[in-house]
Amino acid sequence: MQLTNRAKPVEKKAMNFSERIYLPAIMKGMSITFRHMFKKEPTIRYPEQKRDFSPVYRGVHILKRDENGAERCTACGLCALSCPAEAITMTAAERQPGEENLYREEKYASKYEINMLRCIFCGLCEEACPKEAIFLSNSIAMSNYGRKDFIYGKDRLVEPVSPPAEHVNNFEEVRREKWLSDTGREK
Amino acid sequence: MEFIFIAKVLLVLAILAISLLVATYTTYAERKVAAFLQDRVGPDRAGPMGIFQPFMDAAKMFMKEEIFPKDSNKFLFILGPALAMLTACMTSAVIPWSKDITLMGHRIPLQVANINIGVLYVFGVVSLGVYGIMIGGWSSNNKYSLLGAIRASSQMISYELAMGLSLIAILIMSGSLDLKDIVEKQHGFWTGSYFSWNFFRAPLSFLIFIICAFAECNRAPFDLAECESELIGGYHTEYSSMKLGLYLFAEYVNMFISSALISALFFGGYNFPFMDSIGNENAVAIIGLCVFFAKTFFFMFVYLWVRWTLPRFRYDQLMRLGWQYLLPLAIFNILVVGAIIMWRMM
Numbered sequence: 001m002q003l004t005n006r007a008k009p010v011e012k013k014a015m016n017f018s019e020r021i022y023l024p025a026i027m028k029g030m031s032i033t034f035r036h037m038f039k040k041e042p043t044i045r046y047p048e049q050k051r052d053f054s055p056v057y058r059g060v061h062i063l064k065r066d067e068n069g070a071e072r073c074t075a076c077g078l079c080a081l082s083c084p085a086e087a088i089t090m091t092a093a094e095r096q097p098g099e100e101n102l103y104r105e106e107k108y109a110s111k112y113e114i115n116m117l118r119c120i121f122c123g124l125c126e127e128a129c130p131k132e133a134i135f136l137s138n139s140i141a142m143s144n145y146g147r148k149d150f151i152y153g154k155d156r157l158v159e160p161v162s163p164p165a166e167h168v169n170n171f172e173e174v175r176r177e178k179w180l181s182d183t184g185r186e187k
Numbered sequence: 188m189e190f191i192f193i194a195k196v197l198l199v200l201a202i203l204a205i206s207l208l209v210a211t212y213t214t215y216a217e218r219k220v221a222a223f224l225q226d227r228v229g230p231d232r233a234g235p236m237g238i239f240q241p242f243m244d245a246a247k248m249f250m251k252e253e254i255f256p257k258d259s260n261k262f263l264f265i266l267g268p269a270l271a272m273l274t275a276c277m278t279s280a281v282i283p284w285s286k287d288i289t290l291m292g293h294r295i296p297l298q299v300a301n302i303n304i305g306v307l308y309v310f311g312v313v314s315l316g317v318y319g320i321m322i323g324g325w326s327s328n329n330k331y332s333l334l335g336a337i338r339a340s341s342q343m344i345s346y347e348l349a350m351g352l353s354l355i356a357i358l359i360m361s362g363s364l365d366l367k368d369i370v371e372k373q374h375g376f377w378t379g380s381y382f383s384w385n386f387f388r389a390p391l392s393f394l395i396f397i398i399c400a401f402a403e404c405n406r407a408p409f410d411l412a413e414c415e416s417e418l419i420g421g422y423h424t425e426y427s428s429m430k431l432g433l434y435l436f437a438e439y440v441n442m443f444i445s446s447a448l449i450s451a452l453f454f455g456g457y458n459f460p461f462m463d464s465i466g467n468e469n470a471v472a473i474i475g476l477c478v479f480f481a482k483t484f485f486f487m488f489v490y491l492w493v494r495w496t497l498p499r500f501r502y503d504q505l506m507r508l509g510w511q512y513l514l515p516l517a518i519f520n521i522l523v524v525g526a527i528i529m530w531r532m533m
Binding site: 030039045 | 224492493496
C-alpha cells in the first residue's frame with residue numbers, strides 16, 4: 001500500500017571505478033567540512049549571553065503584589081485544585097487589623113508551597129487564579145543539591161516589595177514588548 | 188669540538204621541547220579544529236580563546252588518582268606508556284630540520300644525527316612503537332585492552348609493509364637512505380624541466396605513504412585500536428592519570444613527527460621556491476626552518492581535518508585495504524618509477 005507518491009525505489013547499482021577508490025568522495029567530503037571552518041557558529045555562550053524566552057514561556061511561578069505592595073493571593077485554593085500534578089499546598093489565615101498594607105483582602109496564605117519537582121509547568125494555576133496573583137515567570141527553576149530545596153515557599157515565590165519597574169503590573173505586557181523589540185519584530 | 192657538543196645538546200633539548208610543546212598544542216588544535224569543522228566554538232574558557240586549555244588538561248592528568256589493576260603486571264604496566272612515549276620522541280633524531288647554520292665560524296647542523304640509514308632508523312623505531320601498545324594492553328590483564336592492543340599491533344604491522352614499499356620509489360629516485368640527502372635532492376622547487384619535490388615525481392608513493400601514516404599513528408579513519416564508540420578505550424582502558432596521558436600524548440608526538448617526515452620526504456623539507464636567490468646562507472637556513480615547520484603544521488592540520496571528516500573503517504575493510512590494495516599498489520609503483528628511471532638513463 002502506498003500512502004503518498006513520494007516513495008522512491010532503492011537503487012543499488014554497482015559502484016564504478018572512481019566511486020570504488022573513494023578518493024573523489026573523500027575529497028568532496030573534506031571540502032564540505034573545510035567550508036564549515038568559516039561558517040559563523042550559532043553558539044550562545046551561556047553565562048554571559050542568554051537567549052530570550054518566548055513571551056508565553058512558562059517558568060518558575062511568581063506570587064504578585066498589587067499596586068500598593070500587598071499580596072494578591074487570598075488562599076482560595078483554586079490553583080491547588082487545578083494543579084494536575086498536585087504540587088501546590090497552602091494554609092489560609094485571617095488578616096489581622098493593621099495588616100492591610102500586607103494583604104489585599106481579609107484572607108491570605110500564611111503558607112504557600114510549590115514543589116518544583118512535582119510541577120509540570122502547565123500554567124493551569126495561572127489560568128485558574130481569580131485574583132491574578134500567580135503567574136509563571138520567564139526564569140528557570142534553580143538547581144539544588146537536595147530534594148527539600150525544591151519545595152519553594154513564600155520566601156522564594158512572592159515577588160519583592162519594590163520590584164523592578166517592568167515587574168509591577170502589566171507583567172505579561174512588558175514581557176511581550178521586550179520580546180518584540182529584542183527579536184526585532186514590530187510592536 | 189666542545190662548541191659543537193654543546194650545540195648538539197642544545198639542539199636535542201630544543202627538539203624535545205618543541206615536539207612536546209607542539210604535541211601539547213595539537214590537543215588544543217584538535218579540539219578547536221573539530222569545533223570549527225562542526226560549527227562549534229570549542230574550548231574557550233581557560234585564557235583568551237582557551238589557549239591555556241592544554242596546561243589545564245595536563246594539570247588534571249597529573250592530579251588524577253593512579254590506579255593499578257589488581258592482577259596487572261606492575262613493571263610492564265608502567266613500561267608500556269614509557270615505551271610508547273620514548274619511541275615517539277626518538278624518531279625526531281634523524282629529521283633534518285634545516286640547512287646547517289654557521290655561527291661564530293662553526294657549522295652547526297640542524298639535525299641531531301645525520302646517519303646514512305635515516306629512513307631505516309625511522310622505520311625501526313616506528314615498529315618499536317608497537318611494543319608500547321602491546322605491553323600496555325597485555326599487562327593490564329583486561330580482555331578489552333588485549334583486544335585493542337591486538338588490533339593496534341596487527342594494524343601497525345600490516346601497514347608498515349605498504350609504507351616501506353611506497354618509500355622504495357623515493358629511495359630509487361634519490362639513491363640514498365639518508366634523510367638529509369633525500370631532502371637535498373629536492374632542492375628548490377623546480378629543477379631542469381620539472382618540479383623537484385618528490386610529491387610531483389611520485390604522487391602514488393605519497394598517497395600510499397600518507398594513508399599508511401594515518402594507520403601507523405592510529406588516527407581516524409584507522410583508529411580502530413582506540414575507537415571510543417566500540418571498544419571501551421582500546422589498549423589503554425585500564426590506564427589512568429598521567430600514564431594514560433603519556434599514551435595519548437605519544438599519539439600526538441607521533442603525529443608531529445610523521446607530519447615532519449611527510450614534508451621532508453615528499454614536500455622538499457626545508458626547501459622552498461627561489462631559495463637560491465637569497466645570498467645569505469644563514470637566512471636561507473632560518474627561512475627553511477620556518478618553511479619546514481609550516482609544511483609540518485599543514486600536514487598536522489590534514490590529520491585533524493581527516494579525523495573530523497571521515498568515518499572509521501571496519502576491521503576487515505582495514506585489513507583488505509592494507510594487504511589487497513595498498514601493498515600491490517606499492518609494488519606497482521616501484522615498477523613504474525623504476526621503469527621511468529631506466530628509460531631516462533637509456
